[in-house]
Amino acid sequence: MNTHTAALMNTHTIDTNAPVISADAYDTTAFYTDAGAVPTVTNTTAPDAVALPSPGASTAQLLAAAQEAGRRSVPAPLAETALVARPLLRRAGLPVPDGPLSYTIAPELTIRYAHPAPSPVGSAGCLGDDNTLLVTGTLRRVPWARAATAVVVLATAPFGPVLFTLTPDQASLTPGANLAEEPRDDLHLATLEIPASHVRRISPELLDEARLRAALARSALIAGAAERCVDLTVAHTTARTQFGRPLSRFQAVKQEEARLIEETALVRTAVQAAAPLDPGGPAAHVVIAAAKTQASASAAEIARIAHQLHGAIGITQLNPLHLATTRLWSWRDEDGDETYWARRLARPLTATTLWPTLTTTP
């Protein structure tokens, strides 16, 4: 287990002032304050600090914070907590725990009522005396599970969609990681009893909203990491000289750099388009599906150009570029890749609805 995640688990505080040299050390510190459980992100190398907006913040504010977290490779589930877990808990009417939170959607679980109703209405087991559940199965690749105060689980039970929370210590945890070494842990649940107070039956719409929220949060992180690629690449091509002049003076470099900037602008604007929308609202589906499709589809090109223009230094841990590119490669697949979201975006389209759909917003 990495030092920073251990610190997160124990105190919800990370304070690494280490230089940007490897995946285990970041130029960023994330603080989880106890007061109001509002995570604040500060960057030790920049004078500005980003405070995550309070739980009542607008989608736009939350997206901006998530984007900044993506840009700074924040070693904490900031976007997961603020844009996905907390809003879902509030929507389901469950209390919002302090500290970092995580989520996982529609895993294959065996779910039944712990206290089945004696005289069921409809098919057997579709009613319980209360909402207490018995859950068996594995939650796969849960983001930051080992560091989370609670994990929000959305699943489909025989009696319909359900949302419940658990704490990582209730499960047996197999540590895992994505390409960026961000924790992606498996949680094994063996007939785990989830008390009724932690369970809500939810509508299929809320289950779908969870997918949209997760995709939006991930898109914002990708947009941030893409910006980081631009920042680092421009800094590199300006500073590095070859054949007596900066790389940025070479026409061939300019051509590629412009494409990098363009692809990043595309992702940013796709995320920005979702900012005025309520992720649960009717207009959100198209815009969020488009944002995640674009973000995931652009990741390869952004990482490719950034690495090409960094030359050999970019393929090492000596340069912070890997923090951004390994995240891009991971995040594009998480919460639905471009294939999944492109299909969802295209499925309802017809020759007559295509243009009206594209002009739904603004």
Place this chain on the structure above:
Amino acid sequence: MSPSTLSPTPTLSPIAFPDVALPESARRLRAEVRAFADEERARGTVLGRPDSWLAGWDPGFSRRCAERGWVGMALPTEYGGAGRGFLDRYVVIEELLAAGAPVSAHWVSDRQAGPSILQHGTEEQRRFFLPRIAAGQCFFSIGMSEKNSGSDLASVATRAERTADGWRLTGTKMWTGGAHVNDYAIVLARTDDAEDKHAGLSQFIVDLRAPGVRIEPIRLMSGEHRFNAVHLEGVDVPDGMLLGERGSGWKQVTGELAFERSGPERYLSTFPLLVSLLRELEQRSATAEQLVQVGILTARLHSVRQLSLGVAAALDAGHSPDTQAALVKDLGTRLEGALVDTVRSILPTPADSHATPGSHPELLAFALLHSPGYTLRGGTNEILRGIITRGLEQH
């Protein structure tokens, strides 16, 4: 590398795009334009063809748009315009282009000549031209490019010599769209020799039917006659037709580029082909792989449109987002071309210029034969990318 050697993080502001919220008036307008396009489709004038801002020449259609106040609509009411904002105009043109409506007759007057005369013209020029433009009765061409001046406009060789009461223009303009059917051209010519190639250029409003104007067709690969070589063989232009200041031609021309580069025409030229593809797919139920490709294309269209709207919002707010406009044009025009290739691979169809007009194979042939032009007109993409990185460096 230690942290102390890292350069300060540069910001993205030269390529930052403002948020866009279209005014309620624009939403109402969208519904009106859509209904109008449906009516016109029913009467057979809106054919859903690609590249309709270049190839869809129909003065009658332009006049009907003008009657609704949709030509020169951003011009002030005192000059016959509708006094609507830039975003309202954006909605009108994106609706017409998405429908594949024939807007090319009034296109240049609406997009460039009108705003340019409003900004640089004399009061007399405004009073004469602007009401005619807004009424759809006066159509313009642009005479900038020459045989040896494409993206390098400063190298124009057309000369304007001083005469007793005006100017005499000599030279040949190339790629002058619609000069054989339009009324006037705004011509960039050298009035003074100067060390600095950008100095000494001036703009003139030239009557395309004046003596000495000889128009020679330049046919496209498809055989269409859209462009011309306009030979100016000693054309007399009165003093009153100098547009703006003598010697300020370069500044005037480049000042308009953000308007020219970032509009919906820079990503929608081939959009009607995607509509046609969906119509084909509806008849045979799309496969999962076809859906994925349609979805990826749709996401990109959505994203480029958001960027294009961002430039419109910046223009509306009085900024000059030149770098952003170059970015939108590079992305958008590449998307126009990529759309043709993707549509072709989603549903393999032999392109056929002689197939039934409006059928998928015919539209595909049309879009394909036009496709090399998308990334050339209005400044080549390689030059645009230089503008983007320069914008970043200057920041």
